[in-house]
Amino acid sequence: MLAELADVVGCCSPLVREPLTGPQAVELSRLFKAMGDPVRLRLLSLIASHAGGEACVCDLSGVFELTGPTISHHLKVLREAGLISGERRGTWIYYRVHPEVLATLAGVLLPAGLVSTGMGA
């Protein structure tokens, strides 16, 4: 999934330098679409900024006035977009973000090669 993104986007093809191809646009828009909801954006941020870089669903549910199934749904959207992944450890399921994906998106948005691919994370 990550490889697919890399294939499509390459390491340095900012939006403003040359027109995106159809496939590039499809792939990138899937990611932006996943982030195009306030709840999902907060979930992403809560997970990313949580101690240890991960958070269990129990850490997230209490923040919103939404039911469990709804939180689960949003986490699934983020997961299927490749922005986060979850791992079960005992009773709880812990989620963490994929920082390289965020860095790739940032690279697409910036006109110059100001962004390293973020692979250091």
Next chain:
Amino acid sequence: MLAELADVVGCCSPLVREPLTGPQAVELSRLFKAMGDPVRLRLLSLIASHAGGEACVCDLSGVFELTGPTISHHLKVLREAGLISGERRGTWIYYRVHPEVLATLAGVLLPAGLVSTGMGA
């Protein structure tokens, strides 16, 4: 509209450093949502990468197998999100992107302060 974004996002509050507030998430998700469609992403890229940094609708319509009204609709979404603006000169209407907005988004995505606010553009 730009000022509003700046108010809400500030200059340096990356997603991964601390949790987004509700209003921040609402404002940012509006932008990501606008980019969450392949056609709109290509439009954005076509405009941004076009000679002179601007493109008229006639430059854009031919690229897609979509009717005029549909292209107009997508341009309106991008316009209302604050990502582009259009100006009529004679017969044609020219669109250009707001690079500072893209830079702001990139800044939110990156963990460190790697991105200048892009106000140099």
Next chain:
DNA sequence: CTTTTGATTCGACATCTGTCGATACAGAGC
């Protein structure tokens, strides 16, 4: 003024999306 051309707006339609309640699943502890 009428016509022509570029672009938007309007109205309608099928599809997608966010939300919920009910249900099912997976470990932990008894």
Next chain:
DNA sequence: GCTCTGTATCGACAGATGTCGAATCAAAAG
């Protein structure tokens, strides 16, 4: 084994979204 607790899945529903054809508007050219 059973039960309890944390998550996910399923099914349904209201509301949003992408697309189109028809109508409208704006500037230019006869």
